[in-house]
Amino acid sequence: MKTRISIITSALLLAGCSTVAEPQAESQYNASLIITNGQVLTINDEKDVIENGVIVIENDTIVAVGDASLLSRYQAPKVIDAEDGIVMPGMINTHNHLPMIAFRGLGEEGIENRLFAYFFPLEKEKLSRDLIYQATKLGAVDLAQSGVTTYADMYYHVDDMARATKEVGLRAVLGETVIKFPVVDAPEPYGGIEYATQFIEEYQNDPLITPAFAPHAVYTVSKEKLQEINRLSAKLDAPVLIHVAEFGNEAERIEGNDQQLSPVAWLKEIGVLDNRMVLAHGIHLDQNDIDLIKEAGASVAHNPMANAKGATGIAPAWEMYRQGLRLGLGTDGPMSSNQVDLWRTLSYTANMQRLKHNDRTIMIPEQVIELSTIGGARALHMEDQIGSLEVGKKADIIIIETQSPNMMPNYNPYATLVYQANPGNVSTTIVNGDIVMEQREIKNIDMAEMQQAVRTIEADIAEFAKELSKKAIKSKSLMN
Numbered sequence: 001m002k003t004r005i006s007i008i009t010s011a012l013l014l015a016g017c018s019t020v021a022e023p024q025a026e027s028q029y030n031a032s033l034i035i036t037n038g039q040v041l042t043i044n045d046e047k048d049v050i051e052n053g054v055i056v057i058e059n060d061t062i063v064a065v066g067d068a069s070l071l072s073r074y075q076a077p078k079v080i081d082a083e084d085g086i087v088m089p090g091m092i093n094t095h096n097h098l099p100m101i102a103f104r105g106l107g108e109e110g111i112e113n114r115l116f117a118y119f120f121p122l123e124k125e126k127l128s129r130d131l132i133y134q135a136t137k138l139g140a141v142d143l144a145q146s147g148v149t150t151y152a153d154m155y156y157h158v159d160d161m162a163r164a165t166k167e168v169g170l171r172a173v174l175g176e177t178v179i180k181f182p183v184v185d186a187p188e189p190y191g192g193i194e195y196a197t198q199f200i201e202e203y204q205n206d207p208l209i210t211p212a213f214a215p216h217a218v219y220t221v222s223k224e225k226l227q228e229i230n231r232l233s234a235k236l237d238a239p240v241l242i243h244v245a246e247f248g249n250e251a252e253r254i255e256g257n258d259q260q261l262s263p264v265a266w267l268k269e270i271g272v273l274d275n276r277m278v279l280a281h282g283i284h285l286d287q288n289d290i291d292l293i294k295e296a297g298a299s300v301a302h303n304p305m306a307n308a309k310g311a312t313g314i315a316p317a318w319e320m321y322r323q324g325l326r327l328g329l330g331t332d333g334p335m336s337s338n339q340v341d342l343w344r345t346l347s348y349t350a351n352m353q354r355l356k357h358n359d360r361t362i363m364i365p366e367q368v369i370e371l372s373t374i375g376g377a378r379a380l381h382m383e384d385q386i387g388s389l390e391v392g393k394k395a396d397i398i399i400i401e402t403q404s405p406n407m408m409p410n411y412n413p414y415a416t417l418v419y420q421a422n423p424g425n426v427s428t429t430i431v432n433g434d435i436v437m438e439q440r441e442i443k444n445i446d447m448a449e450m451q452q453a454v455r456t457i458e459a460d461i462a463e464f465a466k467e468l469s470k471k472a473i474k475s476k477s478l479m480n
């Protein structure tokens, strides 16, 4: 009944208006959750930071953001004291292959052409529906404990990923992989198209899961199939996640690309570059590519840590940011950067661009945090729902404690986050108004059971992985 008044009140407070009449105590509005006593980084257009701030949540939505005076207007059965910690929007990881967390730490012996010599054979032998489900659960807990509230992913058996993700309580954009050879959940080449279509129809109205197509790359999916996916994605209004310009030689690997167009120009030429596309990596882009992406309203998932580890290059992230592209941060899969959280990625994002441009004044911490939150939301075309702490947005919120020695002092919260914080500093994670983790304790699943399932998978994989690695290294030494 009083919701409308409260929303207007908080909007006025945000605008710095101090003329709002104090309602009587008996007119206190009953919300479902209140966060108090935090340094609130709103990441709104003005980048307002509210000291001793308060956030009020009603079910899945933020209904008020302001200073401590809000406490006279609102009450809730659950109040979380942020204890002077930093309160910010949950981080958004725009590119991942989360179930590969079952394989992280493998194939680290300096293997040449690791994707084809190691990844694909390992997946062929060991992937199963159960592994994908269990590994997603581990990954989702890892994400929740490190403050990622939304992740975008390209993998297989995405319905099982959706199930595990929802059990932990995270938000995700899940794309079923489409590729030109048989894979674990599709015995026919390109079988992912049918799998994805069914998945999209099933999850279309889910509050946490956005179902998507994930054609693997321009060099592993034909022109005709990319066009078919484009038509279906328009019909079903589903995002399309794809790897683009990760490698310098992609143009020559595209079938039928007689004019040697760049991968981005190729997507434009065949009529599939549009505002549902999320391009992962975008390392080898020229200005024309950047213009085409911007014009199409497509977006880029920037993965600096994986790109550094894989020696694939430094993306023109600063150029894309400056030119207002939809740009978010990602980790790529857990075999590519070994972390699913964004903490190290934050400093990589700043430092690699500074090195590349020989300029210490660019990519300042505030800009990096923007990329990890509202930037990611824009990259996933979800900025109306998530990415900032504003009235009307979904309540995806994290609290980062500032009492640990590594977090002290905290003069500039953006710098503290980018250069000091680590996943262990995240104390509380809220997604869609539900508390997924509080004071480091995961709420929705049995941790011991999850850990046991991972140990079983690890024991099953270890021996095969060792042999595969020996073979891959041997074939390299034979070549030399």
Ligand SMILES: [Zn+2]
Residues within 6 Å of the ligand: 095, 096, 097, 243, 280, 332, 333
């Ligand atoms: Zn990837």
